[in-house]
Amino acid sequence: MFASYRSVLTRPGAIAFSSAGFVARLPISMVTLAIVLLIAERSGSYGLAGAVSAAYMVATSFSSPVLARLIDAWGQQRVLVPGVALFAGGLLGLATSVELDLSTPVPHMFAALGGLGYPPVGACVRARWTHLLGPGRDLHTAFSIEAVVDESIFMLGPVLVTLLATQVHEMAGIASVVVCALVGGFWFAALRGTQPTVRQTRRRRVDRDGLDWAWMLPLVFVAACLGSLFGATEVVTVAFAAEQGHPKAVGVLLAVWALGSLLAGVLTGLYSGGSSALCGTGWVR
Numbered sequence: 001m002f003a004s005y006r007s008v009l010t011r012p013g014a015i016a017f018s019s020a021g022f023v024a025r026l027p028i029s030m031v032t033l034a035i036v037l038l039i040a041e042r043s044g045s046y047g048l049a050g051a052v053s054a055a056y057m058v059a060t061s062f063s064s065p066v067l068a069r070l071i072d073a074w075g076q077q078r079v080l081v082p083g084v085a086l087f088a089g090g091l092l093g094l095a096t097s098v099e100l101d102l103s104t105p106v107p108h109m110f111a112a113l114g115g116l117g118y119p120p121v122g123a124c125v126r127a128r129w130t131h132l133l134g135p136g137r138d139l140h141t142a143f144s145i146e147a148v149v150d151e152s153i154f155m156l157g158p159v160l161v162t163l164l165a166t167q168v169h170e171m172a173g174i175a176s177v178v179v180c181a182l183v184g185g186f187w188f189a190a191l192r193g194t195q196p197t198v199r200q201t202r203r204r205r206v207d208r209d210g211l212d213w214a215w216m217l218p219l220v221f222v223a224a225c226l227g228s229l230f231g232a233t234e235v236v237t238v239a240f241a242a243e244q245g246h247p248k249a250v251g252v253l254l255a256v257w258a259l260g261s262l263l264a265g266v267l268t269g270l271y272s273g274g275s276s277a278l279c280g281t282g283w284v285r
Contacts, residue, residue, distance in 0.1 A: 004141045011132055013194040014142075020191060021125035022149055024184030027087075027118065027177045029157030032056060033254070034173035035094070035111060036238050037165040042098055046239045050232070052094070055108040059115030067119050075198045076124050077189045083119035084185030088178045090114025095174045118181070121188065122150065131196035151259070158254035166247055233257070 009015055032053045039049040071079045090113035097106045129142040165173030233254075241250045 004138070005145065008133070008138050008141050008145065013191060014129075014132060017128050017188060017191050017194050018125065018145070018149065020184055020188035021121055021146075022153065022184070023180055024084075024121045024188045025125075025150070025153050026157050026160075026180040026184065028122075029154040030161040030173070030177045030180070031091070031114075031118075033158055033238070033250070034161045034165060034177050037162065037173050037250075038095070038098060038170050039107070040238060040242075041165075041170045042101075048104075049238075052107050052111045056111040056115040059112035060118055063116040063118075064120050068123055071119070071124065073198065076127075076195050077192060080119050080121075080124065080185055080189040083117045084181050084189075086117025087114050087119075087185075088117075088182050090117060091174055091178050095171055099171070119185070121185070122146070124188070127196050128194045132194055154257075155255040155259055158250065159252060162250045162252075162254075166250075 009018075035053045035056060036046070036049040039052055040046050043049070067079055067083060090110050093110035094107055094114065097110055125146060126143065129146070130139060133139045133142055161173040161176060164176050237253050238247070238250050241247050241253065
């Protein structure tokens with residue numbers, strides 16, 4: 001198992017872009033929690049905190065496919081740099097509007113602006129692995145590494161942002177998200193040696209079989225339910241911890257939840273006989 005990991009991670013540039021991607025993806029696990037902690041502390045309203053957080057998430061859901069298409073057409077660096085800058089600007093505007101006690105919908109608008117800018121860094125990392133390794137067993141190993149990285153992000157991020165927002169200053173949570181995004185995003189974009197080449201293709205009409213609505217609608221419904229679950233979990237966890245008199249435990253609670261998700265993925269891979277992303281790591285033969 002470890003030999004297969006070494007084989008992948010010792011490829012030129014692999015550790016660098018995976019590490020940069022880790023830092024650049026930390027905001028995924030931090031941003032909505034930082035928003036909730038900040039607004040709930042300043043306003044005392046978890047409803048307002050959830051609404052502003054929802055504005056960010058809805059904007060991200062609309063912008064991610066568009067940014068992904070632009071990355072395919074223009075390359076990662078040309079989209080990541082302005083996207084990360086817009087994300088940071090939106091969050092700084094949100095923090096400023098809260099500090100100045102500006103009324104609705106100003107905080108919502110800044111949160112949505114930040115959501116529109118955040119690029120799909122995880123997809124960019126996986127595209128680099130595909131470009132570096134090509135199809136085969138090594139690519140499965142690389143994706144398994146990234147699956148562990150994803151869960152590690154959701155274990156570290158909530159603890160970090162909760163610690164900063166509750167122990168240092170409520171604005172420190174948002175500030176840490178901005179710093180991680182700028183440092184990780186610009187670092188990742190600067191690693192041009194492993195960036196996939198942009199494919200120049202002519203626009204033309206092609207006959208393709210689309211996904212039938214009988215399949216599409218259930219998928220959209222399930223995705224909406226999952227999004228509601230993930231979005232509501234952080235707000236509910238913050239409110240519950242505060243009600244029980246342990247607001248500082250939020251990060252630990254969410255980290256344990258992420259740990260459970262990681263263990264569930266491992267068990268699913270073992271039970272399914274290797275159909276998960278763990279296939280190719282040596283754990284499942």
